[in-house]
Amino acid sequence: MAPERPVIYLNNAATSWPKPPEVLAAVTEALSLPVSGSGRTTGSQGEDYITRAREALSGFMAADPPEHMVFTQNATDSLNLLIQGFLTGKERGCHVLTSALEHNSVLRPLHEHERQGRIMLTILPFDRGFVQPERVEAAITPDTRLMVMTHGSNVLGSVQDLTMIGDILHDHGIYFIVDGAQTGGHIPINLKDLPVDAFVFTGHKGLLGIPGTGGFYLRDPEAIAPVRFGGTGTDSFSLFHPREMPERFEAGTHNYPGLAALAAGVHFIEEKGIASIAEKAEQQTSFLIRELKKEVNITVYNEHPDLPIVAFNIMGLQNDDVGFMLARAYNIIARTGLHCAPMVHRAIDCGQGCVRISLSWFTTDEECRIAVNAIREIARNADSSIGPA
Amino acid sequence: MRILRSVRHKVCADGSFMKEFLLETAITKEFFAYLGNFGQVEALPNVGEGFYKFEKPDWFSIKGFAGDTTVEVRFKKEVMDLTADFLYVLFSSYHEGMIDVSLLKQREQAVHERVRKRLHGM
Numbered sequence: 001m002a003p004e005r006p007v008i009y010l011n012n013a014a015t016s017w018p019k020p021p022e023v024l025a026a027v028t029e030a031l032s033l034p035v036s037g038s039g040r041t042t043g044s045q046g047e048d049y050i051t052r053a054r055e056a057l058s059g060f061m062a063a064d065p066p067e068h069m070v071f072t073q074n075a076t077d078s079l080n081l082l083i084q085g086f087l088t089g090k091e092r093g094c095h096v097l098t099s100a101l102e103h104n105s106v107l108r109p110l111h112e113h114e115r116q117g118r119i120m121l122t123i124l125p126f127d128r129g130f131v132q133p134e135r136v137e138a139a140i141t142p143d144t145r146l147m148v149m150t151h152g153s154n155v156l157g158s159v160q161d162l163t164m165i166g167d168i169l170h171d172h173g174i175y176f177i178v179d180g181a182q183t184g185g186h187i188p189i190n191l192k193d194l195p196v197d198a199f200v201f202t203g204h205k206g207l208l209g210i211p212g213t214g215g216f217y218l219r220d221p222e223a224i225a226p227v228r229f230g231g232t233g234t235d236s237f238s239l240f241h242p243r244e245m246p247e248r249f250e251a252g253t254h255n256y257p258g259l260a261a262l263a264a265g266v267h268f269i270e271e272k273g274i275a276s277i278a279e280k281a282e283q284q285t286s287f288l289i290r291e292l293k294k295e296v297n298i299t300v301y302n303e304h305p306d307l308p309i310v311a312f313n314i315m316g317l318q319n320d321d322v323g324f325m326l327a328r329a330y331n332i333i334a335r336t337g338l339h340c341a342p343m344v345h346r347a348i349d350c351g352q353g354c355v356r357i358s359l360s361w362f363t364t365d366e367e368c369r370i371a372v373n374a375i376r377e378i379a380r381n382a383d384s385s386i387g388p389a
Numbered sequence: 390m391r392i393l394r395s396v397r398h399k400v401c402a403d404g405s406f407m408k409e410f411l412l413e414t415a416i417t418k419e420f421f422a423y424l425g426n427f428g429q430v431e432a433l434p435n436v437g438e439g440f441y442k443f444e445k446p447d448w449f450s451i452k453g454f455a456g457d458t459t460v461e462v463r464f465k466k467e468v469m470d471l472t473a474d475f476l477y478v479l480f481s482s483y484h485e486g487m488i489d490v491s492l493l494k495q496r497e498q499a500v501h502e503r504v505r506k507r508l509h510g511m
Contacts, residue, residue: 325454328437329454337402378433381433382433
């Protein structure tokens with residue numbers, strides 16, 4: 001159905017699409033040339049994509065030194081590695097804080113540790129999309145060792161006040177891991193100034209890379225025990241994994257085509273300018289929300305998101321039905337359901353889930369207009385026409 | 390109505406099994422009216438060429454647009470082994486013109502007993 005309509009892709013908070021031509025070219029180039037990674041080959045004439053990506057990311061996020069930028073498969077992989085690595089060596093039953101805004105990439109690892117009796121977990125509520133710093137402070141106990149929190153909600157698009165919360169945590173000597181999966185590439189991130197101990201990113205969303213890339217920046221490598229061991233191409237006589245950065249956390253062959261793509265994605269963003277990207281996204285997001293609110297039976301869950309994410313429901317229709325209609329009748333790709341963030345949905349829609357549309361630099365104003373017209377058309381037909389076939 | 394191809398997808402929200410069926414011919418309002426013999430049908434006739442959704446609580450749901458050759462089916466996974474055959478029979482038994490649903494109703498009743506026993510232990 002709707003074969004004559006071009007695809008309008010509004011699921012960029014899951015995986016961004018399309019990718020810049022430079023990103024696709026970088027993958028092709030990386031796979032076309034011989035591998036020339038440090039320690040992996042005698043060749044020196046080719047590109048060292050891994051170092052290039054590390055330097056690109058660290059420059060982009062003001063993260064120093066570049067060697068403290070670690071590459072993994074994605075944000076979930078990074079969070080597992082950091083949480084597991086931090087808790088190794090900590091006393092059993094220590095207290096950990098997180099928030100109800102979290103993705104399952106945070107909630108599930110923490111709940112698994114709680115189930116095993118490794119930690120006591122407190123989940124902080126949010127108010128209008130934000131975790132209140134005073135609630136963080138009030139939840140701290142003498143046993144609190146760690147807080148893991150999202151930077152930007154993948155449902156509500158709200159960006160948390162890392163400075164306020166990080167300062168409170170550090171005043172109490174609490175380690176702070178931040179999940180930046182949704183913010184990288186959308187808003188400026190200056191890790192030099194932010195009071196965070198570890199900052200997680202993923203390559204395939206706002207950073208415009210391809211799936212299978214991600215990582216984290218670690219201020220003090222000694223705070224996290226390595227939990228993966230293997231070949232690094234360095235110090236190979238030793239039967240123990242190197243403790244130097246970044247090898248400390250990187251075992252096995254890198255996803256170098258993916259890292260070449262990630263570096264290209266970061267360069268693309270730098271070229272466009274993060275301020276321009278954020279401004280365009282803000283204008284388009286505001287337009288979408290303003291238009292959706294004109295229909296009385298559409299509920300928008302955050303009318304002032306900081307990220308290009310719009311979460312809504314149409315009264316009288318199930319969210320997955322709306323997603324199906326958008327896809328089949330209008331060729332518009334959105335995301336429905338719980339968005340792997342069950343506690344957010346418990347709070348905003350009684351756990352029913354909602355429709356989420358999320359934009360990228362490549363989303364056009366015309367696509368926004370078409371999408372909003374389609375959603376409004378569905379909404380206008382929702383209540384009056386439900387009935388027997 | 391012949392099913393040409395099916396693809397299984399995971400559903401994040403409720404864990405039910407979702408399959409997308411590609412059909413030999415486009416579905417019609419009449420197809421959903423026929424399904425109405427076995428469950429509830431809702432329609433939004435003014436969206437696209439008409440959106441239809443068939444719901445057989447505890448068994449499965451089918452949704453699609455009139456004029457489209459693709460439908461989405463969601464199975465309640467706890468009883469999918471009991472209900473899947475009946476869903477395929479619903480598709481294969483449909484044709485234009487009058488359809489005698491009495492045999493299908495008997496079959497539905499037999500499966501119903503097993504579904505009820507599985508889900509509610511009665």
